[in-house]
Amino acid sequence: xPRGRYSLHDPHxxxxxxxxxxxxxxxxxxxxxVSQLTAPDGDHTGSVDxxxxxxxxPLRLELHAASWQVRGAALDGVTWVRTDPTGTHxxxxxxxxxxxxxxxxxxxxxATARLLRLxxxxxxTRVRLVAFTGPVLxxxxxxxxxxxxxxxxxxxxxxxLTVDAYQVTALDTGEQHTVHLAGDVVLxxxxxxxxxxxxxxxxxx
Numbered sequence: 001x002p003r004g005r006y007s008l009h010d011p012h013x014x015x016x017x018x019x020x021x022x023x024x025x026x027x028x029x030x031x032x033x034v035s036q037l038t039a040p041d042g043d044h045t046g047s048v049d050x051x052x053x054x055x056x057x058p059l060r061l062e063l064h065a066a067s068w069q070v071r072g073a074a075l076d077g078v079t080w081v082r083t084d085p086t087g088t089h090x091x092x093x094x095x096x097x098x099x100x101x102x103x104x105x106x107x108x109x110x111a112t113a114r115l116l117r118l119x120x121x122x123x124x125t126r127v128r129l130v131a132f133t134g135p136v137l138x139x140x141x142x143x144x145x146x147x148x149x150x151x152x153x154x155x156x157x158x159x160x161l162t163v164d165a166y167q168v169t170a171l172d173t174g175e176q177h178t179v180h181l182a183g184d185v186v187l188x189x190x191x192x193x194x195x196x197x198x199x200x201x202x203x204x205x
Contacts, residue, residue, distance in 0.1 A: 001025040002185050004197035006106050008037075011177075011190035016040045019195075020048070020105060024184050026202050030054045031114065031184060033107040037065075046134070048105045056115035058100050068137045072101055078130050082137060093139050095130050102129040102142065106186035109179050113166060114204055118148040126171070143171040149178075158200045163187060 003023035009016050022035035030052040037046040046065035053059045057074040072080030077096035083089070100115050102108040108129075116125050124147035131140045150165040166179045180187040183201030187194055 002183075002197060002199050002201050004185070005195045006186065007193045007195050008104060009191055009193070017104075017191075018045055022048075022107070024107070024110075024202070026184070026204060027051075029059060030056070031110075031202075031204060033105075033110070033184075035105065035107065048103075048107055050101075050105075050107050050111060052111055052114060056100075056111065056117070058111065061101055063103070063132055063137055065137050066135045068135075070132050070137045070139075072130075074100065080130070080132075080139065082139065093130075095128070095141055098128045098130050098141060100127070100129055101132065103132045104134065104191070106189065106192050109186050109189055109192075110181060110184050110204075112144075112146065113164070113179075113181055114184075116146050118146060118166070120148050120151050122148065124167070124169070145169040145171055156200070161200070162203075 001023055006020040008018045008020060018037045018039055020035045020037050024033040032051045035048045039045045049062040051060045061072040063070040067085030069083045070080055076094055078098045079094045081090050081092050124145045126145050128143050131142050147167045148164055149167045152163050154161045161182055163180055163182045168179055169176045177190045179189040183203050185201040186192055
């Protein structure tokens with residue numbers, strides 16, 4: 001069960017945003033990731049709880065940020081309920097054409113890769129996602145293209161470690177970036193650095 005800490009920063013000016021203390025593991029249903037976020041001053045700022053099924057679809061998502069809350073799942077595309085800080089207003093949303101959720105947490109990069117199951121020889125695949133980002137978890141539908149451009153295996157003290165490099169393209173702007181994953185751990189991505197890892201990544205197959 002990998003557990004560790006990511007540091008999150010602005011990908012453009014590298015301003016520190018948060019630390020994300022996480023643990024994740026494959027399970028009977030698929031994969032689960034839970035984390036707590038803290039601001040640079042140490043204050044608690046939110047949490048992530050994401051469970052995927054065996055096909056990589058979101059069985060359950062629960063996000064907290066600045067007292068806002070989102071609960072979602074893959075239902076008629078993707079469906080969610082967003083609740084305001086007072087708890088008196090809840091709005092339901094649905095995007096039938098979307099495949100999954102995304103956001104600032106590294107969990108969503110692992111989840112999208114798991115959903116697409118790309119191979120190095122496959123063409124780029126388009127995916128529609130509903131993004132929730134801080135500070136108020138407002139939903140936004142985004143279209144991305146994912147391609148697995150490189151796969152390398154490295155020898156480690158715990159056995160071979162396979163690292164996948166994905167090229168991710170935002171289809172609305174054409175902006176491209178690279179995401180490096182080892183199993184269910186993000187090694188590097190724009191705005192994400194893996195700072196601590198207490199046990200090896202899990203092999204998600």
